[in-house]
Amino acid sequence: MENNKLYDQPPLLKIEQLCTYFDTHAGLVRAVDGVDIDLYPGECLGVVGESGSGKSVTFLSVMGLIKKPGRIASGSIRFNGTELTGLTPRQYRNIRGKEIAMTLQDALTALNPSIKIIDQIAEVLREHDREIVARGKKAIRERAVEMMRLVGIPDAENRLHDYPHQFSGGMRQRIMIAIALSCKPRLLIADEPTTALDVTIQAQVLNLIADIREELQMSVIIITHNLGVVSEYTDRTVVMYAGQIVESGFTRDVILNPQHPYSQGLLKSIPRLSELDKPIHPIPGQVVDLIKLPSHCRFLARCSRRSEECRQEIPMKIIDDFTKVRCPKTSNQN
């Protein structure tokens, strides 16, 4: 998997020191606080973390979908050389949906319940694909059917005029993927693509994303809390905790040899089918309050390896080109 040729090219997406804050009545919520992510062309990146870790907000920022009271406070997001943070809404629309597409977590609420499937797919094409619009309605329709076939919706021709509620959860997720892919984007961001689905349907959807990624040569970001999904489907992994990245590296290293106590804790807290006799070890306590973030390590209160040196701001420790850990306790070799 560690195809080194992949990493010779300049990154397709480069997020640097991104801070996305929300001004609320209770105080400033620092949902994303200094995140750096590089994504290379053709790569599949997994982003893991619990709710409130800032994983969705990071990529909603990339999509330019942060609305008030939220704001991108500082940092830069460069896609294919273009800085995205200062773009006007009109400029953003040329990129969003066309170059970068995102599928949202809940497929039932993300689709418009009162618009037919064909019109929801056609909307993206009308907006972004001038060539196909010029060829007329029939061409748009054909393309929509083609997309529905690509994502494996059976009997696509006859279901074009159905509404979202007439499809099952797995099928709705496929429709979202079809909408996202209809302009052949260079980057697909899949936010919890399978959380609401059964394992058998989850396997269908993930295999579908993997196949299409190969076919269209796109980069994929999978945001999830399922470590099994990350392990099986991604090349590199980023682990987030309370708005920061705590560890990043090749999936193989992060999963088999995690460095940060949080990543280690996560891996020890899930029961594994192959080792049922081994007891699980939950991480004690709860995620910190994003309004009252401590100035020291954010994981300190739940960490089993804490000591005096953790009572300060912890910088990211660079272990090699791709491996970074936010913990002073990690040894370089293990």
Place this chain on the structure above:
Amino acid sequence: MNDAPLLKVQNVSKHFQMKSSFVDKYLLRKQNTVKAVSNVSFEIKQGETLGLIGESGCGKSTLGRVILRLHEPTRGKVCFGDEEVTALKHNQLKKIKRKMQIIFQDPYASLNPRLPVEDIVSLPLKIHESMNRNEMDEKVVDMIQRVGLKKEHLKRYPHQFSGGQRQRIGIARALILQPEFVVCDEPVSALDVSIQAQIVQLMGKLKEELSLTFLFISHDISVVAYLSDRIAVMYLGEIVEIGEVKEILNNPIHPYTKILLDAIPQVEHVGVHKRIVLKGDIPSPLSPPSGCKFHTRCPTAKEKCCVEMPVLREFASSHWVACHM
């Protein structure tokens, strides 16, 4: 573990009649029936945990509720100890219900937002026991500490707690009467990974301490396998395979069990995701397929499977499978 079964479920079916509209009646259309559970039988021994797995819509929650008579079964009977739960009337039913409790899936919807935790947890005591205020308080405090919360939390309201803490409150409410049998209906599905592990560990601990018997319903097979002694696999309202955890995991026989187990992404499989992918969705329980209900998606289906319904047979010692193979 005692060998006598604590709970016996015999040929239980639960059908829901769909409402027919005026037009349907006028045209004399047949009323639609959802066969949520059909002809399910199993036993749970004292102190045992039976895990119930299957896709959403396969009837596992309905089965759990029928056992507690939160739904009336259409056919069949449920026996708890020596008593036939399905034949009991009001007062006797109330008596037996204190021994059988349930933990719900959604910790946000299952707690009354207008009651403080104290009232939520003590309500079962008020209904089932006649005890004075002090005794009651003592019991509530003891239980809330057992589930890992503090005495100070009792005055607070559900919205002041996180998902994991709410689920702890739900567990405290279910266990306050010291039941013998608890139906756990997806108790960790709505929680974050690290919190999930805390609750799973808590349930394991309480089971030992209070010598409970669990029916553990979940679609997360790793969690079920971790907590259970035996596993039953459900598909479209029927049990297709039942047996010891190790036996089911290492030697699954029914094609559906095989595919279900194969579909779980596992942490050990770094960079590998080749698997048999099950085609299509679960068929509608309004018009389930004839013969073996799995034949429409089964990779090894033969002609016989489309016509004849397979019954549960014992393939190995206490490993039952419903398949023609």
